[in-house]
Structure formats: structure tokens, C-alpha cells
Amino acid sequence: MSQFDAIIIGGGVNGLIAGTLLGRRGKNVCIIEKSNRFGGMASYSVDGGPTLAHSLYNLSPRVLSDIGIDPQHPVLSGKPVSTVSLSEDGRHIVFKNEGVFWSEGAKHPESDAWTDLTQQLITYGGLLRQLAEAPPPGGQKAILSRGGLNEFLRLAKLGIGLKKLGKPEMRRFLQVVLSNVHDIVLDDLPEGSVAGMLAADAIWGSATGPRSPGTVFNLIYRLGHGGNITQPAGGMSALTDLMVEAAQKAGCVLMPETEVFRILLDDDTVSGVATNDGRTISTPIVLSNLAPKLTSLMTGHSIFDIETTRQFRNIRARGTAAKVNLRLKDSSPLPGLPDELADERLIYAPSVGYVEAAFNPAKYRQMSKAPVIEAFKMQTADGASWLSTIVQYAPSDLEGGWTETAKEQLAEITVETLSRALPGLGDQIAGKQVITPDQIESATGAPGGHWHHAEMSLDQLLTLRPANGMSRYSMGPKGLFQCGAATHPGGDVMGLAGRNAALAALEAQP
């Protein structure tokens, strides 16, 4: 029987980060992963195709430094990618840090308005980031204790930051932060592709449309680390390999292809885990990277209070994004797209109204017939060319289920939709791969196949994430913590949930 100071269940991004951080603080850590590969949803792929996640925009530099990865590491120093909003008339719109341009090079008339609004949201994101880099406020710590004082200072810093914006800006912040992206964007921009791009960026991965409350917050969250989008050199799996390396360097023991079926308790205190291969590993601390409900299956739910079980079974997590990977016949440029835009991030979201209309069928368990799409052209390790796309909305609870016919239909819709702006795309496609939310769920355990394990809506944020009374990472018996995307501040290959959880565990059991 082996013994560890801490065990992490689930070797996804947050699990790796939590383990590495604990390892670097002198703990003897074991990270257990069910599948044969670490990285969870970020690096999940089918038959060597593109991974689920295909770009980085929110990876926290603070997390990187905490786990000892150099932010300048070659894998991470990819060139920032621009976003291209595809247009049916061939005049695509390019969003760069310097502004918005037509694909032929001229400046777009809405460029200044877009830049102003985006900058404003990035500023807000910077302010809110302080909240993301710590457990949510409201712990019952004495104000004069070290933790209490830190929390107070952090909130004070947010307050001062808000004050510093100046009165009109502060008012604006309070006005927009809880609002819906439809209203806020159309206040400053006319309806069209530029506004549509912002609307799309506010809804990726979530079961909301631009008119849903709280979508501005989602957009701010996405822009929380400046809004730059990069692709790790060597793809997402290179990044997760880097994290695995960091974990090993920190002394973590990695156990792939091992399934925990029970978290063992002794007198309301964690004492170890039992694995499917019959091993018992003892530990006083377990950090579970799984959603709370799945964690409760391992402990038995009766060790939680009735209120807690009611809360975690009512956490909303309905995945709405499917991954459709289109295998291209060769690496020749996409039709209708200028060469210099070939490697950029392509989106299809011609207007705010289009995005909202795409959401409508999802409310009734249907897939969008005219979906919002994000696409990257990329090459996998075997040299094959792919168009890796995220297709929104494809609800996890599709009426009739995700049959082969339904999947085929979604792939066809994807090609059809993209072909409107990239005519002739269909002729270039050699194969299709559809990864639906329910498939993501069964492969990774993420409830509903949801990116964040729990919808990022106002009722499930901060002290309410994943649910009221469960927001400070510890859960039920002594020594049990959650470290997954369902906890504050959420997912997005950001890593802060894992980091905050590890710090909370250290604080509780130094």
C-alpha cells in the first residue's frame, strides 16, 4: 500500500496544475487519470484528429509561474492569431490588435468603435482577474487573520481599481457587467459582422444566446487575460505535455489508465482512495478534478449534507458546443480566403441576430441549422491537414439522441454553413469527424460535455460557483477538495481553478 500527501483525481489541466503546485510546495503528490493520456478536455482527440481545444486565450501567467513553466517557453510563444469573420460576399473582416480591417487591407468603418469597446472590456477583465486569482470572497475568516486581511486587501484593490476608472467609467462598468451582450454591443456598433463577432465570443461553450443575461460577463471573462489568442506550437497536446513534464519535475507520481472508484474515509476525514485494479492508496488529501456529482459517487453521497446534494444535482451544465473536424484533401489554401489569413481564427457569425437565432433551436433540444462556427486550419502530427471547428449550438440533450445520422447531419450543416463564405470547401474535404457534447461527457466526465463543467451564469459564479456553500473548494469531509472547472473561476484552459484549489488545500492542511 502506497502513501501520498495528496492525490489528484483526474489529470486534466486543472488536476495537473493543482498537483504540480502542491508538489512544488513539498507535498508528495499522485495524479490519477482514467484514460491513457493526461490533459483532459484540452487534449482530447479521436483517431489522431485535432484536439477539442484548439487555441489559448485565457491561460493564466500566474498559474504558469506557480507551476514553474516559463511563459516564454517555445510551446507558448506562438504568434497571436487574428480573428477573421467570414463573409458570404468574400469581403471578410479581420480583427487585429490594431483595429478592424477588410480582408483586402482597408480599415473597417466600425474599427474605432470595436477597439474602444473591446479595450473597455479588457480593462474590466483586468479588474475582475484579481477575483479570479483567489478563492471567491466571503470566507468566514477573521478580518485580522492573514487570510482575512489578504481577502480584504484584494477586495479593496478591486474597489480602488473601479474608483480609478473615474465616475462615468465606473457607472458604465456597473451598467454592463451583468447585462446581455446583445444590448451592450448594439449600443456602440451597428448590427453586422463586427457586432456579431463580439456576440459569438460571448457565447462559446455556454447554453446562452446574446440576449441572455450575463453574457457580457462571459465576454469579459474571455478577455480577462488581454484577449490575445495563440496556438501553442505543436498543438494543444504539446501544452499538456509541458504540464505533465512540470508535474513530473515537481515530483508528482502520474498514474494513467487508473480509475478511482472509491474515496476512502475514516471518521469524516479522507484516508485514501481505492482504484479499480484493486489497489488502496492512502492520503489525507484528495483533490477531485471531477464535477461535484461525480465526486459524490466516489465517496457515497450520504456523507454530504442534504442541502449539498440538492445543490450539486441542480448545477446547470448543458453542453452546446460540438467539435467537427474536417479532414482536408491536401494543405492547399481554403477557397475564398486570402493566403495571409490561412492560419487565422475563422468565425462564422455574420450578425448578433444570427447568433441569437442559432441559439433558438438549442432551447428545444434541436441542433442549429445555421450555427455559429469557429475554425482553425491546422496540421496534425501525422502531417494531415484539418479544418478544426467548434460548432455552436449542438445541445448535449439532442432530441432523439446523437445518432450517426444526427452527427452526419451536423457535419453537413457545418460544411454547408462554411461554404457560404468559402465556396467550394466541400470539394476539399476528405473526411469528417464529429465529437458531440455527450461524447465529450463520456470521454472526460464533464457533465453535459460542458467546457466549464457548470454553466458560467450569474447564479453560478464567484461565491455561488459551483453552488452556494460549496465555493471554497473544500467539500464535505475533512481533506476533500474540488479543483475542477466547476469551481471558481471556471474552465477555458486557464488553470486558476486548480491553482486556487491547491492553495486552499494547503491553507487548510499545511
Next chain:
Amino acid sequence: MSIFTDPKLGLIPGAFHKKLEEQNRAQNWYDWAGFAAPGVLDSVEFEYFALRNQASLFDISPMHKYRLIGPDTTAMLNRLVTRDVRKISVGRVGYVVWCDEEGMVIDDGTVFHLGDNNWRLCCQEQMLTWLLDAAWGFDVSVVDETHSVAGLSLQGPTSYAILEAAGFDVSKLKPFDLAQIDHNLMISRTGFTYDLGYELWCDWDKAEALWDRIWKGGEHQGLRAIGYEAVNLARIEAGFLTAGVDFQPVHGTERLHRGQTPFELGLGRLVDFNKGHFNGRRELLSKRESPRSLLMRFDVEGFKPSQGSLIYNRRKKEVGHITSGIWSPTAKRNIALAHVRMPDASRSSGLKAEIYTLQEGKWRTRMARLTPVTKAFFTPPRARATPPART
């Protein structure tokens, strides 16, 4: 979680309504969980003395009754309530309390262990949604029996003789035992009076027949139908708590910190920390040694009932209030249940109740000394004797 009577519906007749109506000279109906229940049928004195000296019949059908059946029922109940129900064997009844996640009492009640993994829970508050939440993940079915099972409380020194005369053999029943008489009738030696007494449980539509049978058995035993006021006197003498009066069921409170822990209610003996997890256990562990107030029993100076009075300490600071206070006709003492804040509750000397009296249009106050009492005010040995006496 109180029940609001639908004004369109009005009070609805209970299982024994016809029988009660025949005897209800006082026409004093009150709302008990939506049912028309008698406060007094004749006069409270007659009824109270029947209870203590002869026998009394009181309709307890409006109590909320839930049947819990399924392989996991004992485990589910053990997670719900604070005491270890595994120690309550089949054929026994137990008094239990259950708490929310903060360790505040949601309600108290009795559990009837009818068979293997077959329990009935009786309580004052509506509990169906809570029980359904508590049963999630357990193989247990929760059935609300409130409207299908009728209950009749037969209490008093001659209650055993009455059952005997009615043809029921309950001579072997010890206190808190239950017996299934036939598929339609269960008798338990329980009650809310701390006296010799039984509770009879039958199908709702067989209720009147049961009443008639008991009534006939009581012809020569001074049996009297009674209302709640008499029961209330007896339960205060026994030191029993009433939800909403002596403690606030926490699901029914809207203001913060109105809930109370079992320790604060003097029910610490019902909390078993060694049985594994139960709802509120973690909070109760930390709250065990730091009650904010205590529910206390007092002898009150003088003879004026002290219900609702504020309590002052030696320095004339308000430190609590009387929740239930009566003149006890049997103990011949002025008695009260009261909440007293810490630390005055632990000192408890020099406490006084400020009693307001109204005498023919004149209000007066008197400061009555309070003397703490640890035991119940009236505990007759006949309540526990087995086999019970006939008179």
C-alpha cells in the same frame, strides 16, 4: 414550511370530524395544518382532569405522516436525523430531531419502526419535499400518508382498561413499543402527555368505526373527548416542546439566526456523533460547546401564568423569554419553558420573569423569581409500569 389554509377551501373536516362535532359544545375550532381541530370541546378543566385522572381521546390525524419504505430506509433515516436509528429495533418508536446543514433543528417527531426498512415518520411540519431531497440517491420511497392514515391519542390512567374493554390486548406493550393489531390498526404506547397512554393508527375511512369502538370501551372509565388546550397543559407539565412555540423550525424562519441547535434545546442526548455522517453533523460538532441560549424549565414564583413574559437577570438586562407558561393543576406549581441567553442560562440565578396581568381593566406587572428545574414537572410512575394498571 407552515401550511396556509386556502381561504376558498376553509378548514377541512378531519378523520373524526363527525364524532368531534357531536360533542363540540364550545364550537372552538382552530386551524391545525388546514384541518378543523377542536381547541376545547366542553371546558378545558373537565378535559384536562379527564386526561390526568380518567382517560381522554384526542384526534391527532392532522399530524404529518410519512411512510418510508425501501432497502436503504434505515440508512437514509440515519443520515436525516441526529440519533442512531439503528438502535431503534422493529416494533419500537423513537423520538428524533433533524437538522439543516447548519445544525439548526428543522423539526422534531417520532419514527415508528414498523418492519425491516419500513418506517413511519410523524411530525408537526410539512416535510415531503425535504424527505424527497433526503431520499435522493437512496433506494427509498417516500409516501405522504397524512390524508390516508388517521391517528387517535388515548391518554390517561384508565386508557389501558379502555383498550381492554374494547377488546385490544396491549398488556405487553412497554413505553415506546408498537403492535400491529390487524392490517388496518397499529397501536403504539406513545403520547404527548407523559402519562399512561396509547396512540392508535388506522386507515382514514375506518376512523369513525375505531372511535365508536374505543368510545364504547370507555363507557365506564370516564372517557372524554378533548381539545388541544388540555393537551397543551399536559405536554408543558411533561416538558415536551412544541414546534413554532418552544423552538422555531428553521425552514419556517425568515430572519437570520432564529434557528436553534439540539444542544440549545436541551436535546443533546439525541445527537450521536459516533454513527457516521448525518445532516448538520460537521456544524454541530463545532457548535456543541458553544450554545447561544438554552431552553430551560422553571418554577415560577406566584400563580400567574407566565406565557410570553420577558426574562431579566440580576442587572435588569433582558436575557430571554418564556415560551410556554402555565399553572400546573397536577403539580400544583407555576411552571414554564423558557429560552435564556448564555451566559445567564448557565448562571441562572437571579432570573426574573416580568409577568403582565389584566384584572378587570387594570394592567399590572409583577417580577416573578425563576427557579431552574432539571426534570419534567410531572412524571407519574403509572406512565412506565408494565403491565399497566387498570385504573
